[in-house]
Structures are given as C-alpha cells and as structure tokens.
Amino acid sequence: QVHLEESGGGVVQPGGSLRLSCAASGFTFSTYDMHWVRQVPGKGLEWVAFMRHDGNNKYYLDSVKGRFTISRDNSKNTLYLHMNSLRVEDSAVYYCLDGDLWSAYFKHWGQGALVTVSS
Amino acid sequence: EIVLTQSPDTLSVSPGESATLSCRASQSVNSNLAWYQQKPGQAPRLLIYAASKRATDIPGRFSGSGSGTEFTLTISSLQSEDFAVYYCQQYNTWPPLTFGGGTKVEIK
Numbered sequence: 029q030v031h032l033e034e035s036g037g038g039v040v041q042p043g044g045s046l047r048l049s050c051a052a053s054g055f056t057f058s059t060y061d062m063h064w065v066r067q068v069p070g071k072g073l074e075w076v077a078f079m080r081h082d083g084n085n086k087y088y089l090d091s092v093k094g095r096f097t098i099s100r101d102n103s104k105n106t107l108y109l110h111m112n113s114l115r116v117e118d119s120a121v122y123y124c125l126d127g128d129l130w131s132a133y134f135k136h137w138g139q140g141a142l143v144t145v146s147s
Numbered sequence: 148e149i150v151l152t153q154s155p156d157t158l159s160v161s162p163g164e165s166a167t168l169s170c171r172a173s174q175s176v177n178s179n180l181a182w183y184q185q186k187p188g189q190a191p192r193l194l195i196y197a198a199s200k201r202a203t204d205i206p207g208r209f210s211g212s213g214s215g216t217e218f219t220l221t222i223s224s225l226q227s228e229d230f231a232v233y234y235c236q237q238y239n240t241w242p243p244l245t246f247g248g249g250t251k252v253e254i255k
Contacts, residue, residue, distance in 0.1 A: 073234055075244035087242040123190060132238035133181035135202060137190035
C-alpha cells in the first residue's frame with residue numbers, strides 16, 4: 029500500500045532555511061507526480077508545489093515562488109521541499125501527496141511535518 | 148485563481164440526521180472537485196472525487212453531487228465518527244490547486 033512519510037520539520041528563525049523530505053513506498057515513485065500541501069494547525073489547507081514524475085513541470089504557490097524549491101530523487105524514492113527565506117506565515121504542517129497533472133486530488137496522506145518559523 | 152466558498156462554516160446535526168454541505172466555485176470547475184474529511188489530530192481523508200465518485204472504502208452514506216460552480220456533499224444518517232471538518236478542493240484549473248475554507252460538522 030502507498031506510504032508517504034514526511035520528515036525534516038522543526039523550529040527555524042525568520043529568514044532561515046529548512047529542507048523537508050518525503051520517503052515514498054508501496055508504489056512506483058518514479059512514475060508518480062507529486063505535490064506539497066500545507067496546513068496551519070486548526071486552519072485550512074493550502075497547496076504549495078508540484079513536480080512531475082520525470083522532474084519537469086514544476087509549479088508553485090505565488091507566495092513561495094523564488095523561496096521554495098521542489099525536487100525529487102527517483103533513485104531514492106524521495107521528494108524534497110527546500111525552503112529558504114522562511115517567514116512566520118510559512119509555519120504549518122507540510123504534507124507530501126501523490127496526484128497527477130489531470131487528476132490532482134489526494135488519496136494518500138502521511139502524518140505531515142511541522143514547520144515552525146519563530147524568533 | 149479559483150476561489151471555493153464553503154457553507155455553512157459550522158453545521159450542528161443530531162446523530163442519525165442528515166447533513167448537507169455546500170461548496171461554490173468562483174468559476175466553473177466542471178466536475179473536477181473533491182471532498183475530504185479531517186478529524187482532530189489527523190490528516191485529511193479523501194471522500195469524493197470527480198464531484199460524485201466515492202473513494203475506496205468510503206461508506207455509502209457519503210454522496211457528492213453538482214457540476215460547474217455548485218456542489219453538495221450529503222451525509223445521510225450521521226454516525227458519531229462523521230463529526231469532523233470537511234473541505235472541498237478543485238483540480239480543474241491550476242496552478243494553484245485550491246481548497247475551500249471548510250465546514251465543521253458538530254454534534255447538536
């Protein structure tokens with residue numbers, strides 16, 4: 029069965045950097061498009077970034093463009109989110125999700141990684 | 148960007164009754180709409196995709212309808228485990244993918 033496990037969350041100061049990882053198992057990761065979605069605890073859901081299975085076609089939420097970079101290592105079945113110039117408003121639980129370009133809804137959710145940006 | 152507006156914010160329902168949740172899109176999303184359920188401390192769970200198709204292992208008391216800009220999630224005969232927050236999400240026109248603000252279904 030599909031399993032997605034996020035890691036790398038933590039507390040970081042404003043302006044700092046963090047890299048989230050998502051270890052995927054139970055499916056052929058190299059053939060799946062992937063997303064990051066975040067949620068401020070107690071608040072709603074916000075899509076953050078997308079990357080096609082072959083590494084092409086990356087899309088970002090406007091507010092993270094130029095600061096966040098989505099990447100993947102298909103040999104390691106791992107998705108990444110590199111976050112730079114972090115802001116207080118980036119504090120959230122970050123989920124990695126599989127969802128293709130044409131059916132971008134999310135069947136499989138991990139436990140998420142909590143990122144707290146605070147001085 | 149397509150804005151999804153969910154109503155009401157909170158719905159108070161007695162167990163055994165039905166609940167009707169609404170999601171309105173700022174422009175047509177055809178049938179490219181999904182619904183999720185989220186309980187406290189848990190990740191969301193996919194209930195409905197393509198506006199009306201139940202996801203795997205979702206009970207038949209959950210049903211979705213609508214197309215274009217108006218969508219409804221109906222939960223018939225609410226069970227105790229159904230009290231949660233429900234979100235809609237459109238995947239017709241993106242980026243960005245967008246979610247509604249959520250409807251909390253609480254025990255009356």
